[in-house]
Amino acid sequence: MYYATVNESNEITEVSVKSGVTTKPVISVTEFVPLEIFVTSDQRRIAEIVLDFTIAFVIAYIGVVTNAIVIAVFVKQGLKDSVAVSMTVIAVWDFFKCIGGAAQRMAGPISLVSQVAAKSWINISVVVFNYFISFSSYVASVLAAYVAVERCLCVSMPFKVKELITPKVALFFCLLISFVVFGCFMVMFFVYDIDFVYSDVYNATLAIYLNNDFFYRNSGPLFKYYNLSGIIWPTSSLGIVAGSTAIIAYHLKKSSHFRSRASCVKNTDNYTEKHKAKNSSDDHLSARDRQVVKMLLVVIGVNVLTLSPRIVHYMVKYFIYEFYFLRAYHNLFLCITYILAVFDLTNAAFNVFIFYQMSTAFRKTFWEIFSCGKK
Numbered sequence: 001m002y003y004a005t006v007n008e009s010n011e012i013t014e015v016s017v018k019s020g021v022t023t024k025p026v027i028s029v030t031e032f033v034p035l036e037i038f039v040t041s042d043q044r045r046i047a048e049i050v051l052d053f054t055i056a057f058v059i060a061y062i063g064v065v066t067n068a069i070v071i072a073v074f075v076k077q078g079l080k081d082s083v084a085v086s087m088t089v090i091a092v093w094d095f096f097k098c099i100g101g102a103a104q105r106m107a108g109p110i111s112l113v114s115q116v117a118a119k120s121w122i123n124i125s126v127v128v129f130n131y132f133i134s135f136s137s138y139v140a141s142v143l144a145a146y147v148a149v150e151r152c153l154c155v156s157m158p159f160k161v162k163e164l165i166t167p168k169v170a171l172f173f174c175l176l177i178s179f180v181v182f183g184c185f186m187v188m189f190f191v192y193d194i195d196f197v198y199s200d201v202y203n204a205t206l207a208i209y210l211n212n213d214f215f216y217r218n219s220g221p222l223f224k225y226y227n228l229s230g231i232i233w234p235t236s237s238l239g240i241v242a243g244s245t246a247i248i249a250y251h252l253k254k255s256s257h258f259r260s261r262a263s264c265v266k267n268t269d270n271y272t273e274k275h276k277a278k279n280s281s282d283d284h285l286s287a288r289d290r291q292v293v294k295m296l297l298v299v300i301g302v303n304v305l306t307l308s309p310r311i312v313h314y315m316v317k318y319f320i321y322e323f324y325f326l327r328a329y330h331n332l333f334l335c336i337t338y339i340l341a342v343f344d345l346t347n348a349a350f351n352v353f354i355f356y357q358m359s360t361a362f363r364k365t366f367w368e369i370f371s372c373g374k375k
Helices: 041-077 082-104 107-111 114-156 160-165 167-190 213-256 268-280 289-319 330-349 351-358 359-371
Strands: 002-006 012-015 028-030 192-199 206-210
Touching: 002 268, 041 082, 041 160, 041 330, 041 351, 041 359, 082 114, 082 167, 082 330, 082 351, 107 114, 107 192, 107 289, 114 167, 114 206, 114 213, 114 330, 160 351, 167 213, 192 351, 289 330, 289 351, 351 359
Parallel strands: 002 028
Antiparallel strands: 002 012, 192 206
8 A cells, every 4th residue: 555645735745655555545644834935934824815815806706797798798799890709709718717716716715614625625726727727818818919910910901801800710710729729738737636635734634636647757848848838828929919019009100090991890792992992091090990909909008017927927937946836935936826816817807997998889888788778
């Protein structure tokens, strides 16, 4: 039989083997005591309560409501253009991210009733929710890059792009990006197993997560791939966003006056009229196009501000080995993850306020849904 000692964060620290292994390993849970470098354990616990169990918890629940509103408004409007489709897909990802964030932080309220149940919930949430929240943030960042490129092309070559990027085409690209980016990180969901063991710390049965056989066979290349992916995807997205934003800003500055133009999706019957309009004034944007671009620039800017700290976090983690769970900077690492969670959930929760402030059509539809046509 195997006898193992597992620390509070559920890594096996001591294993002994006897012959004739035929039964499930017997695991005794002991407490992991981190080094108090830069951040003490008490300070880490205060940060967890304030940042994670309070601020992030509240923002996550706000995000569930606000993203449901965004989805409802765009669906009510009929998803008639590529922008609405793209932003709806992003809102769907943000909606589920906020649900995961809220569920993960239910450990706070649960701890008021049972510390054992709260600890079990935290451990299960690491496997079920923690990775999903991070990976959905990367998907949203790449989708934001797609929106930036689409708007850049729409501003630079309005009629050509408006003919090509229909709502169906936009939906295809958004779904493709979602599957590819999320699929690149899916492997990390298979590195842990959940088990229920007796805890010497809590004197009760506790749910823990354990590194499984797949993890031990592939831990070296697996985490190198994971860390590099966590750097490359969002960094590439921000680079694309920056380049596209610069081009958009140039065209906005260049546009000196406005005239009516078709939206990004028009019937082919209007092609001849639009082609004539293009020949007469190719460098100018309609008031609606200009408003949409400005709104999306604000959304993209928020994405840049909230995603940049995570990129720095992954770079530090990649180059400094001790900056990780159960290593020298364990407490500091946890505090940083609490801060990142606030950034991620804030980014996911507050787009509705940007849309409401900057889009007349969004405000009108919002009040049609929630106030019987009030404007």
